[in-house]
Amino acid sequence: MKIASGYRADIEGLRALAVVLxxxxxxxxxxxxxxxxxxxxFFVISGYVITQLLQRNFENATFSFRDFYARRIRRLVPLFLLVSSVTFLMISPFYLGDAYYLFAKSWLASLVGLSNIYYFQELSQYFAPESRSLxxxxxxxxxxEEQFYLIWPLALYLAYRFGKGRDGHWPFRIMLVATFALSVYLADAYPAAAYYLLPARLFEFMLGTGVALFSRQxxxxxxxxxELLAALGLAMICVTAxxxxxxxHFPGYNALWPTLxxxxxxxxxxxxxxxxTARVLSLPVMVFLGGISYSLYLWHWPPVALLHYQLIELTWTNRLLLIAIVVVLSWLSFRFVENRYRHRPWNLKKSFLIFILAPALVIxxxxxxxxxxxDLSFRFSEERRELYRIIAQNNAADLYKRCFKAEPAQFNTSDACLFxxxxxxxxPDSMLIGDSHAIALLGFVEQLIGEDHSLLVVTRASTPFVIPEHSAAAFVDPEKxxxxxxxxxxxQQRPMTVFVNAWWNSYLQSELYQTYFIDTLAWLDAQGHTIVMLxxxxxLPSSSYAECLLKNMDDCSIDAADARLKMSNFLRFKQTAQQRFPDINWIDPRKVICDPLRCQTVLNGLPLYRDENHLNYLGSKEIGREYIERFGNPLRNIKQAR
Known part of the structure; x- marks a missing residue:
């Protein structure tokens, strides 16, 4: 039986199945x-196809690293530049603040083949963005894939150059087992790294390369x-999906089923x-979709990310409309961009200059x-511009950044930090201490203190106050x-009224932080301070809800039950603290914006948030004003520092 070579319609069908899934x-x-x-x-198919191509070139002595990488650039980059440029224009009237800047950074990282590393780092941060809107x-x-293309041609070239006459089965089998074991380990120990980085996916490419390398053996x-193997393989893909x-758990052992x-x-x-199976995969519609699969993959995500950002529901009408638009765009871009440049006889230097270096400088x-x-508000219509400025340009930490210029261990006590x-x-007779959530409540606290108190603000992002006894365990950063x-x-210098706040929902997920904060309250109480817990x-479910007025949403509220559920650890901590320290004062800004069913993100026509968990400065002040109007000023009933 002659082994098939060259073009295979069933592989185009596999590509179609992959992109459709x-x-x-x-x-x-x-x-x-x-x-x-x-x-x-896709990874398995790429391993197979690229290895077949390299094998033919090696056997015919026609391989050139320069030609190989020039072809890869012409094959992949022109269409990416088109899609990403259209995406930039599409999101510009909508994306605010960090979301807009994050796109620009990811654009450059994607162009140079490092977006997996970029997203791994970005999405692992303390203030990770909402991934569905990226x-x-x-x-x-x-x-x-591009990183695999960097290492595999050289590895295979060296194997052909120096490994002739040797049995390549065992080294390959050992590498395949080792990379699969690595994937299983990383998926368990470092799931984010396993998902985004090449090492945990390497065995998937090797399954494809193995079929190509040893097809004759x-x-x-x-x-x-x-028939049985093909049907089993197709079933493994579909059932897993x-x-x-x-x-x-993924990739690891769960990635073995669809890739095998x-x-x-x-x-x-x-x-x-x-x-x-081959006949089904070779149906004209499958071959058509497989042929434009790269275009489909590039085009399909940006519009749905924009819908997520705009909080537009993915109804069946929206889904079908999106699919139709994406298929048409993919066919047009395949015909007039992808196929137009992939066969150009441009060398590596010219391809690199035109498609990577010049666009990289522009991006x-x-x-x-x-x-x-x-100020980038020129992107918005006049009526939306003021709302944009309230949301995106009213971060108290930015408005009063002169207060945060001192060295961390020598925090600023000048007039710049006095309110x-x-x-x-x-x-000053009072202080506001805590992390970025504390400074986000500055406007609220200002309304409470009025002209009755002098307030010193000592806050630092990601640095809630815990006593020195616990700080070394709580923070890796020595500056904190x-x-x-x-x-x-x-x-320790004198008793004061101390307003304390932190990102309670985040820190109190840890039992250790429950202990740290309780001990810190005990220490503050022992110093004679009047403690006001904010x-x-x-x-919010995502930062997009902070911008609901800009999105013309009819309802800017969120479910109060979901909000309370997220606060379960804090409420448990509060109960413990109240039992141990009954004299501590608690002030709850939620009383202004939440009822038993819904919590509002807009108050008196003013957007309150700047992202999913920080108030903007004007919103914080508005909650303070409304609190005093409805419930009176709680500070008037608080016993002052001893």
Whole structure:
């Protein structure tokens, strides 16, 4: 039986199946909970196809690294530049603040094949963005492929150059098992790294490369064996796409089923090109979709990311409309862009200059402009501009950044950080301490203190106040430890009214922080301070809800039950603290914006938030004004510091 070579329609069908699964998953079609495995199917196909290409070149002595990488650039980059540029224009009238800047950074990272590393780092941060609104998030998988293309040609070239006459089975098998074991380990120990980075996906490419490398040495399949293997492989892909969910261990052992299934389909087609599976995959519609699969993959995600950002529901009408638009765009861009440039006889230098270096400079200039510019509100209509400024340009930490210029261990106690009444003898009688959530409540606290108190603000992002005894365990960053030590020294000088706040929902997930904060309250109480615990406002499902007025939403509220559920750890901590320290005062800004059913993100026509868990400065002040109007000023009933 002659082994099939060259073009294979069934592989185009596999590409179509892979991209359709990804699209159905991202468009939240019911029943396709594991459609993300389409990416892994692509990885196996890429390993197979690229290895076949390299083998032919090596055997014919026609391989050139320069030609190989020039072809890769012309094949992948022109269409990416088109899609990403259209995406930039599409999101510009809508994306605010950090979301706009994050796009620009991801744009550059995607162009140079590093978006998987960029997103791994960005989404692992303390203030990680809402991933569903990241317009180029899907390019992480393209970066993984491009990184594979960097290492595999050289590895295979060296094997051909120095490994002739040697049995390559065992080294390959050892590497395949080792990379699979690495994937299982990383998926368990470092799931984010496993998902985004090449090492945990390497075995998937190797399944494809193995079929290509050893196709002449693998057993020849008869018709029945090929039918069974091909059907089994297709079933493994489809069942995994239906059964798996985003909460399952992945990649690791769960990635083995669809990738091994893909390898089985490819292997069966080498010997029998007319199996039932091959005929299904070779249907004209599958071949058509497979041919434009790269275009489909690039185009499908940006519009749905914009819908997520705009909080527009993915109804069936929206899904079908999106699919139709994406298919038409993909066919047009395949015909007039992808095919137009991939066959140009341009060398590596010319391809690199035109498609990577020149665009990189333009994108870098755009990124720098977004980063440096104080006001990009010209992108919005006049009626939306003021709302944009309230949401995006009213971060109290930015408005009063002169207060945060001192060294962490020598926090600023000058007039730049003083609010309310003028301090007597230069000594304020109250302090606001905590992290970025504390400074976000500055406007609220200002309304409470009025001209009755002199307030010193000592806050630092990601640095809640815990006593020095616990700081070394609580923080890896030595500057944060020094900061809290210096703050503790200051707080020991005299009794004051101390307003305390932190991102309670985040820190109190840890039992250790429950202990740290209880001990800190005990310490503050022992110093004779009047402690005012500021509770936090509800967290929003995403930062997009902070901009609901800009999105023309009819309802800017969120479910109060969901908000309370997120606060369960804090409420448990509060109960413990109240039992141990009954004299501590608690002020709850949620009383203003929440009823038993809903919590508002807009008050008196004013947007309150700047992201999913921070108030903007004007919103914070508005909650303070409304609190006093409805419930009176709680500070008038508080016993002052001893």
């Amino acid at each position: 990804v699209i159905l998953y991202h468009y939240e079609v019911p029943g396709i909970s594991g459609g993300f495995i389409g990416v892994d199917v 317009s180029l998030l899907h390019t992480w998988s393209l970066a993984v 693998l057993p020849v399949l008869g018709r029945l064996s090929a 239906i059964v798996l969910t985003k909460h399952d 299934g893909t390898a089985l389909v490819i292997y069966a087609g080498l010997h029998q090109s007319r199996t039932l 870098w200039a755009i990124q720098s402009t977004i980063r440096i510019a104080d 309310g009444a003028k301090p007597q003898d230069g000594q 430890v020094e900061r809290n030590t210096a703050l503790a020294d200051y707080l 509770e936090d406002v509800p967290e």
